[in-house]
Amino acid sequence: MIADLDRTIRNLLINEMPISDGEIDIKFDQPTRDWSARLTRPTLNFYLYDVRENNTLRQQQWQRANGNGRDHLAWQKRMPYRVDCHYMMTVWAAEAEDEHRLLTRAMLALFRFPILPPEQMLGEMQGQPFEVPAALARHDRLTNPAEVWSAIDNDMRPAISYMVTLALDPWTEVSGPIVRTPILRTGQAHTLPHLPQMVQISERAFIGGVVRQDAQPQVGIEVAIKGTGYLTMTDANGRFRLGALPIGSYTLIAWPPHGKPKQTDIAIPQPSYDIDL
Structure with a gap:
């Protein structure tokens, strides 16, 4: 599921910025010093640094499930978990001016979609039971970026928080007599x-x-x-x-x-x- 979220973010940016002919790379790697030294073209990177359950959206009740025409049975299923995926978005280019320009274009594209559009979703993301909210540059995220850069051993640069809330469903349907x-x-x-x-x-x-x-x-x-x-x-x-x-x-x-x-x-x-x- 998270791999398909990465693909969805890449697809959204390619279509909205837009990006053509591979002029910009979009990666989802840990931005270490060795990694950044190997870059050969302007790069947008989304580093997934934290994943945790969203307790505010937690729902413990059961919901009715579609019995696929088996109307002699009642089908139920537990509500899925809601999980926040926290990304650190960074931009890498040879010149600071190019970095700032690319950062602005990426932020404008992501700000346009506080809810990820279903037509842009790929893979398992297409089966999400709820809307998929996305929050960019929240003031209460990445409050101490210096610690992050120190942990991954790289020079500090602008880092923008990007949080997407997914539904993860580990449950199977259960049935009983009506x-x-x-x-x-x-x-x-x-x-x-x-x-x-x-x-x-x-x-x-x-x-x-x-x-x-x-x-x-x-x-x-x-x-x-x-x-x-x-x-x-x-x-x-x-x-x-x-x-x-x-x-x-x-x-x-x-x-x-x-x-x-x-x-x-x-x-x-x-x-x-x-x-x-």
Whole structure:
């Protein structure tokens, strides 16, 4: 993933500065003294000096995953980690004037994209689940550049911080049977927490199912419970959810794109609320 981020940064600069005929090298190396002595042309270098999790964007909850048409199962997945990649951008040329000119062009190109554009992304970067923010020349980054240059044993020169936040996903999808009818009971208990002693006041249920046509889940189909005002629409997997409803008998109505509405009698609870158009 980080290697594809390097390729994306290079691609963005080549297209935006622009750079033609290889007149400028773009590298991602540690800028040591020996390294800089071997340079033969003007060079933009992005040294990745730190990678750490972004705690501000951390999310621990689960998210629904696409079951790829397997609508008899519920699929979930943990949220990916958000990671900050810290680069030190430097410019190398024979003359200071050329360095400053190249540094300005690079900064102008990167400032134009506080969010990396999807059309410029390469490799695994194309599958990022979130926008990819990029922050250039932040005042709270590289606060003591002299220490960095001392550590890599090279002469000090202008160094610009560049931070890109990636999503890294180490998780796999997990599945389980779909819950068709969760029931919510409310009441009063004389001596909590003993549930058997509760005097029941009401019992309501949520129902869910899949709308299909020719065995294929249907997206964007309106589904309602006749005479109740409950109305919803199927999601990308053809699923719908309605409630909360008192236990009893009802009529489900689904409106296909063409033709008459399909009515299905149901009794809550029951094993399935699927609708075939």
